Amino acid sequence: MVHDLDPRPSVIRDRLSGVARVVCVSAGKGGVGKSSVASTLALLGAEQGMAVGLLDLDLTGPTDHVILGARLGFPSEEYGIDPERHAGISFLSVAHFLGMDAAALRGGDVTNTLLELLAIARWGALDALVIDMPPGLGDTALDVHRYLPKAAHLVVSTPSRLACESVRRCLSLLSKQGAPVLGVVENMKAKADDSTEVAELAAAFGLRHLGSLPRDPDLESALGTPERVRATAFASALRPIATEIFGS
């Protein structure tokens, strides 16, 4: 009576039943700092005593393992796969399976990969699962809304008009979808920069501007060492935002 049914969507809710909240770090635009914010947010949550997971859904351009200095290699499997425990967080990325290889994925392959990861990963009890989103408004954005409808979005933009142009389209999509948006974080703000573009963008969608993170020349050299990432001015500026998000 039923034919060719994909069993995976049915088990996703179970897999996330121990997860108190899902926070997607989104932008639409690439290079605004989604991965830096998502990874550092997860580290700051752990620092604050939370049980935090991090899932890198930038499936063709994963980078969170570089930021965290996480080992690549297969996660252990028992009743599914166990996200890697690293720097106090539970971490899963396609890079664990792919190593340094490259797989170009069409939309249907993206959906399949995402469903497979959500179906087999055992996150256990988490205060928050942070999801690092890919750039663009494509299959991942639509699938997250479809399969994780309660996920709340933390939207990142830089002050550049090019970033705001794309982030506006992302906010417009989230608004059409009725997806919860926690607010907008401004990243890579130069000291002298008094532009108000990001604040205006947030206001145009009735969203909070949650704060500004400085362009931090020391972030690059801290990459790969979690305690050094946590010690950057970038992380310091993100800390109050993390407290608010994980506390709320």
Add this chain to the structure above:
Amino acid sequence: MVHDLDPRPSVIRDRLSGVARVVCVSAGKGGVGKSSVASTLALLGAEQGMAVGLLDLDLTGPTDHVILGARLGFPSEEYGIDPERHAGISFLSVAHFLGMDAAALRGGDVTNTLLELLAIARWGALDALVIDMPPGLGDTALDVHRYLPKAAHLVVSTPSRLACESVRRCLSLLSKQGAPVLGVVENMKAKADDSTEVAELAAAFGLRHLGSLPRDPDLESALGTPERVRATAFASALRPIATEIFGS
């Protein structure tokens, strides 16, 4: 005897028969400056007396119109659509049709949009068509290889390890595909930065490091005014690369 045939691929070669070369500005990674490089490259080609086209294939996050200060609104149509003449170049973007709206596109929709644009746009005689690629290794990257197999890639990276991580996967894909790669351009190099990551990346794939473009604090305010973009230090550093690419 033939059923449900998509007529569009058949006409693409005709549409580009007057185009001497296609140059894709690629990276895999977002935010490394693909759009800035692609748009400025097109402007510099025009400055050098070339007939240059610019096609923004970042279909869900187009930004070239912002860089160029191009008017949005429908292109004129005659025997197809005529790319907009702006600042001496022929320019086409999905933003011409979409304005400020947002359309999330799954992979199949990306392919359809790309085929439609390639089938209806009349580029005429061009010395070069510059294509601004989206971030990620997905439908657009695969379709460009499939439908424009002779396109040569100009790959952009920043010195950051996060950019290099993704750009390496892009180079790995291009290499597997046997796609022509013109070389690697290093963007947003800080004055004090003597990192060799991008040079090593190029060398690892047997490619030329074509040059470094400075992180230019004046680029942002020049956006939207082609003559000001051409007058930036960013454009000055790109000029010899443009000469080489368009002259070759």
Add this chain to the structure above:
Amino acid sequence: MHELALAEAVLSAAREVAEREGLERVTKVAVRLGALQRISVPTFEFCVNEVRPGAGSKLAEADVQVEIEPVELACRPCGRHFGIEQANALEGDRAEAVHFIPELVHAFIACPDCASVDFEVVKGRGVLIASIEGEGGHGA
């Protein structure tokens, strides 16, 4: 008349098929126009005749039959099928945008049941060759 470009694509694809299959002439090309793209049958027929190659070509005598395929959209999250009313309601710049690039419908239409913009265009997208018939040569 950007439709001329699509009519050319149809004839170009038909010629390619004729060559691949070794036909001497194409007798019939059936075209389906997806209603989403809002190209009328007379307009497309006019365009085909404008760009049709002259006497002596394999396509000179082909009977090009054009029909409209109604729009059918399917919402991925909730499964609802819809589309005809919503597509008909598109006006002005939105209709024009979808006329040029049917996928842009994703910016303008949502599922009437669950408001999702995540729907598939099952039918009625754009210009498609439904079938090609020919005679002569080894492929007849």
Add this chain to the structure above:
Amino acid sequence: MHELALAEAVLSAAREVAEREGLERVTKVAVRLGALQRISVPTFEFCVNEVRPGAGSKLAEADVQVEIEPVELACRPCGRHFGIEQANALEGDRAEAVHFIPELVHAFIACPDCASVDFEVVKGRGVLIASIEGEGGHGA
């Protein structure tokens, strides 16, 4: 045994179907295992029995039939169908990566004719419920 997670998914989906269709019990669940993912029939049967809910559940007595579906890949640029040999030749970490996430095959396999990595997995990807049968209730 990450396969336990997939076996759970199969039983969870079957239970959902039983509830939606008002079945009293599920009599049969036919599962197709795509050969690409390299899960053996005995392994998957073992996993299903490990996670199968006990007496009283709608699934307690279901006959879970598991069969392997061969791999079929289709090259988009050139149309060539291939896959069985290439998938069998995967070894070590590559086989393991594809065992966890079948799409990663795109990193490791290319079309034998044109070397393209742009192919579709037509058949034999992963775990799929081919059919579910049940009885009792209003949906029987």
